[in-house]
Every structure is written in structure tokens, then in C-alpha cells.
Amino acid sequence: MVRKLKTTVFQSLLPRLQPLSLPTIPLLKVPPTAEILWAIIGLILTIGGTLLEAFMPSPPWSWIQHGTVEAHSLGVTCQIGAVLLVGCLGGKNAAVISQVAYLLLGLTWFNVFTQGGGIDYVLNPRFGYLLGFIPGAWVCGFLAFRFPVKLEYLALSCLAGLLSIHAVGMTYLAIANSLNWAVMGATSLPQTLFTYSLAPLPGQLAVICAVAVVSFALRHVMFY
Numbered sequence: 001m002v003r004k005l006k007t008t009v010f011q012s013l014l015p016r017l018q019p020l021s022l023p024t025i026p027l028l029k030v031p032p033t034a035e036i037l038w039a040i041i042g043l044i045l046t047i048g049g050t051l052l053e054a055f056m057p058s059p060p061w062s063w064i065q066h067g068t069v070e071a072h073s074l075g076v077t078c079q080i081g082a083v084l085l086v087g088c089l090g091g092k093n094a095a096v097i098s099q100v101a102y103l104l105l106g107l108t109w110f111n112v113f114t115q116g117g118g119i120d121y122v123l124n125p126r127f128g129y130l131l132g133f134i135p136g137a138w139v140c141g142f143l144a145f146r147f148p149v150k151l152e153y154l155a156l157s158c159l160a161g162l163l164s165i166h167a168v169g170m171t172y173l174a175i176a177n178s179l180n181w182a183v184m185g186a187t188s189l190p191q192t193l194f195t196y197s198l199a200p201l202p203g204q205l206a207v208i209c210a211v212a213v214v215s216f217a218l219r220h221v222m223f224y
Helices: 002-017 032-051 060-066 079-108 119-123 127-144 151-178 189-198 201-221
Strands: 053-057 071-077
Touching: 032 071, 032 079, 053 201, 071 079, 071 201, 079 119, 079 127, 079 151, 079 201, 119 127, 127 151, 151 189, 151 201
Parallel strands: none
Antiparallel strands: 053 071
């Protein structure tokens, strides 16, 4: 009798003990023609974002005080924002294709990277983060079409993509340091990690907030 009572109590508590899970939806698939279009758009946006510095307007209460809207630099470009935006709008396949094309262009023909291009760019400390664009775009695109179209889930997708980019970039720098590669402009490993990961992170977080808002609005306009 006591054993049966314990079993009943445990069964009544079992639903409460189940782990929480994020709501998911069936994976939405972007049509192949749309994926090609988004891949081209993503490539153009990434190249353009490399040249465009990110700014943030001053708070509204200062507009009346100064009579103008002042813009403050975030210390980063819109490059990562472009990478994550195409993931949120075009899905993982289009995002990956656009970033593979971007790397191939930069390593072979055109100076589309921040400091030029060419095969010797693999010795630039930024190159690991450029490699991270591929898995970062895939992660962001996968999650953006795995969860419901809500602002918080799109922001979470962008954050996961950003962390993937930094993980690959930091790993690349660590491997280069262990193998004593002559990475251009690199000093000590902690200082290099601070320069290319920690220092730009606040500005990049502000950029992905803007990306989440823009993609949220456009996903509703495009009805998917």
C-alpha cells in the first residue's frame, strides 16, 4: 500500500520534473531559387558591410537638448551584421553559400576583406574570424528557421551565430600561436584575443540587436 502510494505521488510529480524546452516549429524551407537570390544578396551585403562602419544614434532626450541627432561609432563595421542578416532571412544554405563565395573572392581575385585580400591573408589574425563566418552563418540560419518568428528567438539565433564566429576565430589564433605561425600584427595570444574578440564584442552585440529587429520586420513582411 505504501509502495503504491509512493508510485502515485511520483507519477503526479513527473510532468513537473520534465526539463524545459524551447518551442520549435517544423523546419521551413526556402525555395532553391530564393536561396540563390539570398546568397547573392548576402555576398553583396557582406562586401558592403566590410566598408560600412556601424553607428548608433544618441538617446531621444538629447535630441531636444542639442537640437540635432548625433551618431556615435560602435567601433565595428556592419560586416558581421550582414552575415547574420542573410542567415535570418535566407536560411542556412543561402548564408553558407554567400560566405564561401566571399572567402573565395577575397583569397583569389578581389580585395574585399578589411585589409585587402589575397592568399597571404591567411596569416592575418582576422582570417580565423572570416572562416568563422561559414559556421556562424549556418548556425544562425538553422536556428532562425527552427524556432517561431519572434524577436527574442531571432536575437538568440544571431547571438549563437556570433559566438560561433568568435569560437572559430579564437581557435584559429590559438592554433597559430601553438605552431608559431608568423601571424601578421599579432603580439601575445591574450592581447590578440582581446583585440579581436573582447574589444569589438559590445559593438557587435549592438549590431545583432539591430539585425534581429530588421529580420523580424522583414520576415513578417515576406510571410515566412
